[in-house]
Every structure is written in C-alpha cells, then in structure tokens.
Amino acid sequence: MSDCTTSRRDALTAAALTHVAFDGWSMAALRAGARDIGMDAEAVRDLFPSGVADAIWNFSRLADQQMLAEMESADLDELRIHERVAWGVETRLAFLEPHREAVHRGLTWLSLPQNALLGARLLYRTVDDIWYAVGDKSVDFSFYTKRGLLAGVVGSTTLCWLDDQSEDAAETSAFLHRRIADVMKIHGARKRIQSSRGRVFGSLGILKDVVEKRYRLPDKGDSRVT
Secondary structure, X not given: OOHHHHHHHHHHHHHHHHHHHHHOOOHHHHHHHHHHOOOOOHHHHHHOOOOHHHHHHHHHHHHHHHHHHHHHHOOOOOOOHHHHXXXXXXXXXXXXXXXXXXXXXXXXXXOOHHHHHHHHHHHHHHHHHHHHHOXXXXXXXXXXXXXXXXXXXXXXXXXXXXXXXXXXXXXXXXXXXXXHHHHOOHHHHHHHHHHOHHHHHXXXXXXXXXXXXXXXXXXXXXXXXX
C-alpha cells in the first residue's frame, strides 16, 4: 500500500470521528467525514472496502501506532517492566481521550457476535505491540499467558476509563496499576494457569488461533486493512 493511500485513510478516519460520536460507526459517518475534507464520497468505499470494519481497524491501528511512537521516543530505561507496560496503556488512552464516544461506539459495534473476531484481533495487536515495545522475548506458553493476561487488563481498564470522571483519569490510572501489578506476578500466575491450562486456552481460543496465524494479522509496520 502506498503512503498516499495510508495518509488518505488516516485523514478520513480522523475526519469521521466527529460524526461517529453522533451517528455511530456507520457509512453515513464516514461519508460525512469525507465531505468535511473535500473527499469524494465514492472514495470511502475505495479506502475502506469492508466499510465500518476497516474504519475501526484503522482507528485502532492509529492508537497503537501513536502508543508505539511515544514508547520508542520516551526514556523508559529507568522504569521496571510493569511500569513500562502501564505507561504504554496510559499513553494509548491519552491518545483516545478526545474520542471517548467513538471508542464507546466502537466497543459496542465490536461486541456484536459477527464482529467478535475483529475485536479479538485488535486487542491482540495492541497487547502484542506493548510487549514488543518493552522488549519481551518470551516464547511458547509464557508468550500466550503474558498476552492473554494483558488482554484482560487492557480490556477492563478501557471500560473503567470510559466511565471515569476523575481528574486526569486518576481512577483509571489506579485501577490499571493494580491490575498490572497482578499480571506481572508472572511466575505465580503461570503456575496457576498451567494447572488449568485447558480452561484458559478455551477462553482464549480465538487469541491463540490469531497468534498461530489461523487468522492473519498484518506484520508489524504493515498498514494494510484486511
């Protein structure tokens, strides 16, 4: 995909966010966003062949991309691993702060049964990016457990954040750090999870399938919408 196409896709996503707050993630919101930036409405289908699914995919990619850029440019060497992980999650939420309603609408759309797989893919990409950014080199069962546990943290923290009315999202930050502390007790968690391995992989079946490429995820740096 050319940089021009990616730029147009990103511009359309950004322009549509204002309308998503009122119209939800819909073709109407995407077409309205296109009009706002002088883009032909027909270009919406060209840029997002799968419609709303592609637009939400791109919105999540932009949040992940911003998070990674911030993590790479910040001096995090003095932070412990769990602090880096928390920093990444909070950075992503900071990027999403002006778009809370769009996030809420997106989660509602992804909660529909027919959209659950896309939701799992997006969540996996986010947690994999975070572990990648903090230098995780784990393999095999540890690889799965770290991503599975962090997926639960990111998901629950996002829901907490959506309802958080505290100053500077202080309640969300406290909630996140409590959950991260639990996740980073990796050795104890690993033993408990291994004792019920079948149950865990049953609940994380989609995540495991994604990792094993039953459902393809773009390579890191690949901005294609699939």
